[in-house]
Amino acid sequence: EPEVTQTPSHQVTQMGQEVILRCVPISNHLYFYWYRQILGQKVEFLVSFYNNEISEKSEIFDDQFSVERPDGSNFTLKIRSTKLEDSAMYFCASSSGGAPYNEQFFGPGTRLTVL
Amino acid sequence: QKEVEQNSGPLSVPEGAIASLNCTYSDRGSQSFFWYRQYSGKSPELIMFIYSNGDKEDGRFTAQLNKASQYVSLLIRDSQPSDSATYLCAVNPFGNEKLTFGTGTRLTIIP
Numbered sequence: 548e549p550e551v552t553q554t555p556s557h558q559v560t561q562m563g564q565e566v567i568l569r570c571v572p573i574s575n576h577l578y579f580y581w582y583r584q585i586l587g588q589k590v591e592f593l594v595s596f597y598n599n600e601i602s603e604k605s606e607i608f609d610d611q612f613s614v615e616r617p618d619g620s621n622f623t624l625k626i627r628s629t630k631l632e633d634s635a636m637y638f639c640a641s642s643s644g645g646a647p648y649n650e651q652f653f654g655p656g657t658r659l660t661v662l
Numbered sequence: 663q664k665e666v667e668q669n670s671g672p673l674s675v676p677e678g679a680i681a682s683l684n685c686t687y688s689d690r691g692s693q694s695f696f697w698y699r700q701y702s703g704k705s706p707e708l709i710m711f712i713y714s715n716g717d718k719e720d721g722r723f724t725a726q727l728n729k730a731s732q733y734v735s736l737l738i739r740d741s742q743p744s745d746s747a748t749y750l751c752a753v754n755p756f757g758n759e760k761l762t763f764g765t766g767t768r769l770t771i772i773p
Contacts, residue, residue, distance in 0.1 A: 592760035603759045646759050647693035653705040
């Protein structure tokens with residue numbers, strides 16, 4: 548069964564450093580998303596991406612964040628200068644259709660720890 | 663007012679019984695509703711989605727939607743210990759691509 552994959556599973560970085568989180572969405576999906584979940588809190592939307600551009604972003608997704616689909620399979624989230632409060636699980640998701648029929652399938656996540 | 667509300671639990675249900683999980687949402691224009699299961703330390707796993715008022719059944723799971731009351735629920739029949747997890751309700755607000763999640767209900771099935 549096709550699934551979303553993410554690398555690395557765990558990333559430890561120093562405050563102020565840049566990190567890139569990588570995702571390979573399900574192959575025939577067209578819509579891609581990033582969410583995050585701070586420990587003990589709810590899953591929060593960051594950004595959605597379709598047709599090689601951002602279709603929606605949240606207030607969390609400020610100028611420190613960027614997304615890219617560098618090739619036909621990868622989807623990346625870059626955090627330019629990490630802060631302590633960026634420590635969270637970051638989930639990539641993909642769907643074959645757009646809203647409202649956008650059943651989103653999540654990857655296993657990357658645990659980001661900022662020291 | 664919170665966008666998606668769920669009782670955080672924990673909800674304890676004996677094995678073999680029916681577990682009932684509830685969710686309310688604030689955006690009356692929301693069109694699609696999802697239930698995810700999340701085991702501790704793992705990612706959300708999609709188990710049900712519903713778009714129309716009424717019931718939708720898939721195996722042991724039934725999703726119920728009442729748009730007039732802005733209420734969606736998930737029933738789990740013949741609960742198994744492996745059903746013990748946090749259940750997340752997610753709503754697609756009108757005009758958005760994002761899913762808005764509730765805080766989740768922690769369900770424990772007691773053998």
